[in-house]
């Protein structure tokens with residue numbers, strides 16, 4: 001074996017400290033799927049049983065040395081916290097958006113690590129102690145919105161994805177796994193390194209250990225007074241009951257879906273043309289407006305039009321109640 005790719009016990013321990021937050025994991029299939037050609041991830045079971053296999057230092061060693069590839073879960077459901085946040089971007093211009101985010105994170109004195117991927121990259125942020133998944137998501141999504149970086153699932157097909165992908169997990173659920181860094185991507189048959197250090201396991205781990213880690217106090221300052229942007233709140237299983245969409249008063253309720261023409265479904269939202277953008281010649285692609293499927297009273301324009309502007313553009317301005 002190439003000595004530069006030897007995972008010593010020290011490297012394995014550092015890796016566990018940085019990345020492993022729970023012992024459930026996924027394995028990337030060594031063989032491509034016969035029809036799609038993709039290497040899917042699955043949760044390994046003990047042979048002939050339904051009993052899940054748990055992550056061990058030995059599995060991590062094999063991952064780092066390249067004989068298997070693991071996927072890691074972000075959230076530990078017993079605390080709803082995570083040790084890291086990974087921003088996945090794999091669309092056209094993805095790298096440009098990751099660099100924008102990286103620059104902005106540095107302004108907050110957060111030192112992210114940029115990992116290459118098959119298309120685009122992953123930006124990793126490490127935490128001094130496990131922090132609430134929901135706070136991590138609030139921080140990153142608000143940063144992305146402020147920078148105009150597209151967010152997948154917010155009515156857009158292409159955009160960044162944030163791991164953890166959920167605010168909370170119900171007991172017995174796992175959330176979504178992401179390929180463990182420094183492992184071999186089976187589809188690409190290669191290892192993707194972090195940009196910040198030489199391409200050896202030892203140098204890469206030293207680099208990651210040196211990066212500043214976000215503290216709980218810093219995170220609470222980052223998210224003070226902030227919420228998750230509309231339509232991005234996610235809890236796995238036992239999902240929130242659907243809010244009723246019904247008339248609440250004597251006058252007929254305004255229904256955005258009656259006014260916006262053709263929409264399509266994208267994740268939790270309907271997506272269509274923003275009337276306010278369209279009125280000024282914008283949103284020719286017809287995907288700026290996201291309308292929450294579960295409760296269409298909630299809608300948002302990703303170019304920043306306010307509800308007032310959208311209603312005015314439809315000739316149905318929001319009525320201001322006159323004092324009695």
Ligand SMILES: [Zn+2]
Pocket residue numbers: 274275276277278288301302303304305
């Ligand atoms: Zn708009």
